Amino acid sequence: MFDKKELEQIKKEKEEWMKEYYDPLIAKHPERKKRFENLSNTEIKQLYTPEDIAHLDFFKDIGFPGNHPFLRGVHATMHRGRLWTMRQFAGFGSAEETNQRYKYLLDHGETGLSVAFDYPTLYGYDTDHPMSRGEFGKCGVAISSLKDMEILFDGIPIDKITTSMTINGPAPIVWAFYIANAENRGISKDAIGGTIQNDILKEYIAQKSYIFPPEPSMRLIVDTFEYGSKYVPRWNTISISGYHIREAGSTAVQELAFTVGDGIEYVKWAMERGLNIDDFAPRLSFFFNAHNDFFEEIAKYRAARRIWAKELKKLGAKKPRSMLMRFHTQTAGCSLTAQQPEINIVRVTIQALAAILGGTQSLHTNSMDEALALPSEKAVRIALRTQQIIAEESGVTDTIDPLGGSYYVEWLTNEMEEQTYRYWDRVEKLGGVLSAIEKGFYQREIAAAAYKYQKEIDTNKRIIVGVNDYKTEETVDIPILKMDEKGEERQIKRLNKLKKDRNNQKVQRNLDVLRKIAEGNGNMMPAILDCVHSYATLGETCQVLRDVFGEYEEPAIY
Amino acid sequence: MNEIVQKVLKGDQRSIARLITLAENNDDIATKAMRDIHPHTGHAQVIGITGVMGSGKSTLICELTRLYRKQGKTVGIIAIDPTSPFSGGALLGDRVRMMELAMDEGVFIRSMGTRGMLGGLTSAVYDVVEILDACGKDVVIVETVGVGQAEVDIIKIADTTLVVVIPGLGDSIQTLKAGVMEIADIYVVNKADRSGVEQTIAEVESLVDITCSGKDRKTPVLPTIAKQSKGIDVLLQGIDDHRTYLEKTHIFEKQRRLRYEAELVEIIRKQLMSFIFDESTVKERIDDLLDQIERKEIDPYSAAEEILGKILK
């Protein structure tokens, strides 16, 4: 990318600079650390110059936004044309409480909805299931039936706003709740837009809210790809996630390598079923973490786009829209501290800035109190304002990919791409993604990285402000979100009433049809929709699938 | 007979667990209790399982146990994992792989660290086998660390030793030849749905041909897919057949006698070590002798002779 003679001159002068200025200064005043390493343990030099990116070809490797390989952004105008969607993940207690929170967020300027479900819902259990004891509404909203979904979105224009739902094991059923609710409101399937997370591979690897074993899970996922591309074209039927992998303790490189690797696995499965890559690939989306190391995160997003574009081309994609990687980002939950919680606002700001400079399409900023509880109204308002200030006051969105061309960032982007391919080699040698999961490869890598990180904190090799340095003796004085104690009771009453009021014969018939199809090999979505329309509960529908497919047990890896 | 022994013989879980701990800790209470435990042993069938990490031993044990339970038998499982030579601690990770057996009253699972003992077992394992035997377990399964050539002590304690391999181990079977591979009464080729299984079975069978030539029993090589519960009934039959063979040829009694010998040696060793390193006068003398050895005033053999002389007096 640079003139050869110039490069030689730069090299020479850098050596002189080291000799004359840098080394003598270090001899007198050593640098703060012997070795500077980022969170992926990549060594970071004191200075990057054109030498470090000389081998890059501007046209092949960097290019223009909206063009392959999409390094600088997936759209030609990026945030100048349209800001990222401000989409705050929210949910707690019963549908009524969460509905209120959604209205609050929309009032305060959020531009997309994101649903957090409680643990029983994530596992496909109704509120009255024995395993649900004590868990109702604690970390998300409880949705046991279509009725709950109706209440959740009551008074919210789902034809005008998109909704992302963080649901994996029972994703097709919950998606069916959403579709059915829209249809009941007169909104057709092709008019609704949103995302279901529906990424089972990372459940096995990190988040652990799986239900069924890999094969039937993949079948369900491809069913949603197929159904979505035909009937719900504005819907992203998967959000291939790295967020949770990172939260479980992985490094940024691992997050990148494992996530994009998962994505390719999904593409292969869908193609194996005979789907045309250009029919479903445009609706694949991604979800990344925004952690502390500012430049590493930006390089990560850029590398992800370029790798995805290259790989999808290799797999035969023809439409540009199939090869461009759209992603949602959430700032790192695991970086929040319970100590001096207000300073989390600062962390989130830096992380959000990285995501925006990295070209995210959608963003959730954490609230300062989330190391203690679910966000209070005030805390989530500040989180939203953080995005709005960056958007309106900082000027960073006035141009596209402002860090493009930075010697450091381009070098780091390249470096992360190379390390990704190295990880993929290792996975190949283990027999591919599913085999590597079974062998515990990902889980071991993540556990080792998590332990290393903790040891660095324990030994003060890595400083976390307020935790192992800059501590205060003050007690935490933040009002924490309180939930309605009567919520669980109300929910159970509602479930019982629902089961009385509905046509139970119709429900049973529909469940039987679903069972037959599950035992065969047809697409299960239409049958699931029928069940859902007749007010079969989440638990009842899921149980049919549990009966047919069995449950997954993980190979416990430390 | 003391209280804890009575409770153990009645099958009280807490007491069984407590006595195991005391035996592991080399506690005097255990030493005394084991005297009363021993007459009640001899009923349980002891199965040893060894094999490299990742060969699916825990899943296999789970499946075998389920079959035994169907037969109405009760099972005790001793799962041994390596103790870190640096910290002395251990991550005992086998129980979590046998979650299916949780809440079955007829199954008792105990996780143990090797606590410095080489050979793949822990020095208390003889006691624990006897405790589980005496409290009424029909089958006692011992799962060992089993990786290399040193982890062969399992044969001292088990009536039937299973060595588990998986396809794709490749050269590892070659390196496993000396030592671990020779101790098998039954070879299990688990994960038999993986590619390379025919080759692995062939390799093990040719090994069997060599080691069993001239002997009256050919070690069976049995394929299993533990995760899918396949081949387990044949394996169980193989274990039963081996037991019948042992009894018919009276090798059973010979093996049991060897086990008691190993147990006796281990107890003597422990008590000897205990005496040497706990008894303060002896320990002091050892420290002095070490100083002398360092200064080359005396050699280790002569030093040992002096200590042993003191003891034998």
Add this chain to the structure above:
Amino acid sequence: MVERKIRVLVAKPGLDGHDRGAKIVARALRDAGMEVIYTGLHQTADMIVEAAIQEDVDVVGLSLLSGAHMTLFVDVAKLLKKKGLGEVLIIGGGIIPEEDVPKLQKEGISAVFGPGTPTEKIVEYIEQNVKR
């Protein structure tokens, strides 16, 4: 030669699947010379207590980030007591608001270690408070 090791059961009650912390604590305790049994995910109180009995542990460590601790930790503590394991040291960790800690302590959970706790602190606490 009496060789005592502190035996710890690290357990994840309920549906919470966040095991990063539990695994880190397990490793840290191992590095401190303890024998650690990790129960894995989705444990009921019955399963945790059965494991505690058979493994004759000195400590039961409960990890929970889903907010269900007032129900699930208390279930475990009550059942341990009922089965005669009142001597076992019970500690907890995860996302547990300060104001819930005294209530948990009343039910028998001796200490709660929230986010940011150095692993050393947990090791020390166990070594100083284990009852046997």
